Amino acid sequence: MNLYESLVKYSMDGYYPMHMPGHKRNTMWNHMVNPYGIDITEIEGFDNLHHAESILYEGMERAARLYGAGHTAYLINGSTVGLLAGISACTNKGDKVLVARNSHKAVYNAIYLNELKPVYIYPQKDGEFGINCGLNPSLIEDLLIKNQDAKLIIITSPTYEGIISDVSAISAIAHRYGVPLLVDEAHGAHFGFHKDFPRNAIKCGADIVIHSLHKTLPSFTQTALIHVNGTLVNYDNVKRYLSIYQSSSPSYLLMSSIEQCISLLETKGEELFDSYHKQLRSFYDKMNGLSKIKVLNPYQNTRFYGIDPSKITISVKGTDMTGVRLYERLLEQYKIQMELVSMDYVLGMTSICDTKEGFQRLEEALFAIDNEVTIVYEAKQDDTKPNDTKQNDIKPDDTKPDATQLDDITADFILPEIKLSSYEAIHRPFERILFSEGNGRISAEYVYLYPPGIPILVPGELINHRFIAQINEYKENGLSVQGTEDIEANYIKVVK
Numbered sequence: 001m002n003l004y005e006s007l008v009k010y011s012m013d014g015y016y017p018m019h020m021p022g023h024k025r026n027t028m029w030n031h032m033v034n035p036y037g038i039d040i041t042e043i044e045g046f047d048n049l050h051h052a053e054s055i056l057y058e059g060m061e062r063a064a065r066l067y068g069a070g071h072t073a074y075l076i077n078g079s080t081v082g083l084l085a086g087i088s089a090c091t092n093k094g095d096k097v098l099v100a101r102n103s104h105k106a107v108y109n110a111i112y113l114n115e116l117k118p119v120y121i122y123p124q125k126d127g128e129f130g131i132n133c134g135l136n137p138s139l140i141e142d143l144l145i146k147n148q149d150a151k152l153i154i155i156t157s158p159t160y161e162g163i164i165s166d167v168s169a170i171s172a173i174a175h176r177y178g179v180p181l182l183v184d185e186a187h188g189a190h191f192g193f194h195k196d197f198p199r200n201a202i203k204c205g206a207d208i209v210i211h212s213l214h215k216t217l218p219s220f221t222q223t224a225l226i227h228v229n230g231t232l233v234n235y236d237n238v239k240r241y242l243s244i245y246q247s248s249s250p251s252y253l254l255m256s257s258i259e260q261c262i263s264l265l266e267t268k269g270e271e272l273f274d275s276y277h278k279q280l281r282s283f284y285d286k287m288n289g290l291s292k293i294k295v296l297n298p299y300q301n302t303r304f305y306g307i308d309p310s311k312i313t314i315s316v317k318g319t320d321m322t323g324v325r326l327y328e329r330l331l332e333q334y335k336i337q338m339e340l341v342s343m344d345y346v347l348g349m350t351s352i353c354d355t356k357e358g359f360q361r362l363e364e365a366l367f368a369i370d371n372e373v374t375i376v377y378e379a380k381q382d383d384t385k386p387n388d389t390k391q392n393d394i395k396p397d398d399t400k401p402d403a404t405q406l407d408d409i410t411a412d413f414i415l416p417e418i419k420l421s422s423y424e425a426i427h428r429p430f431e432r433i434l435f436s437e438g439n440g441r442i443s444a445e446y447v448y449l450y451p452p453g454i455p456i457l458v459p460g461e462l463i464n465h466r467f468i469a470q471i472n473e474y475k476e477n478g479l480s481v482q483g484t485e486d487i488e489a490n491y492i493k494v495v496k
């Protein structure tokens, strides 16, 4: 079967999508004629994305009004291109930037392209679910005081798991120091349309905000938006980089999908988000009845700044089941395809296009699995597993982060020792060695789990025992370790 045949077969096989794209293959809210019939290029009357002055310009203005932004541009290569363009537009070669360590790889690629000097902002880790928390605004202020030459602050809110940072406080701090704030809100394009969902980062004062429409709203894969606000960022610069990084033949199918999505939000947004919110409420209420499996409940949140209810984080931490096993059970037995799997949890993505039946299927599956698992130890908020090798394997001088970065972090994050910039490390002569023999060598490659695509190791950083132990643990647990040229991730390129 070729790709097209496989896609058609899959669409009829009865799998329920607890993953992106946000249209959920639900044709109730998404109609389209045969796509070949409307696939055109920049012909008379259809404007030009890189020189927009009519139909596309008006569409982008409408999107800006809907989100409350000064300027909005369509992206047809996802938030990835928005991050590349936004970061390039705000920096000169070699500039210093404050950047959340849990950023998507596109942020690291932008750092590489402009040879930027990153000063990392570390989120705390939540022991109970094993996920990253939001960023601490006062930590960002401390870093700004120590790095007055920083040209941009780059953060991700919400995280993949839906954890929100206090963007209003962070943007107020950034602006006190005259530094623009870029928020990767790729997973939050649906924010701001209902009182029980978080406010969007534009309304919270961020200067650049990037939204993947395709992740959480009904719009085709690859569609996204970049919004620019205020006077700290030059929008012409952003547009210049967009015309460098985006195709000169942007797809009208993708752009019309963006327009349809914006129209739906304008005309039916309130109604759709209201019934979606009720559906989510009822789901989370039922999840309180689970006894061993834990679902992160955004409505009973006491320790995070905020949680997006659209993301469903299901943890088996402390039980005799692994995240991978839960993921497989949901897929094989219940035909539910989840978005992401990690060591101890799986993640589902929902949207206004989910059906009642979809939620019901997940509820029934989780209750049935909950009956079968056994508690092995109690997973606590500030805990890692007992006898956790990651903790025990550290040699005292294995990690020597910049002291400015050490404030207010938990011991569970692997702090890198940066030896070279990513640009230098990638362009130096290299050799390929076994991962297991990497201790003390400088990486020339990224290493990350995909999804979420957040680098665990960045080119230029020193490989240590703790890192090697973590990668082994991921691989033993069947997680997808990527980034290295060696597809099996047994070998890694290191600087010679």
Ligand SMILES: Cc1ncc(COP(=O)(O)O)c(C=O)c1O
Binding pocket: 077, 078, 079, 080, 081, 104, 106, 156, 159, 160, 184, 186, 187, 212, 222, 224, 452, 453
């Ligand atoms: C936090 C975050 N930012 C950016 C991206 C890139 O988005 P896109 O797939 O729209 O290019 C992703 C993709 O998963 C992401 O998780």
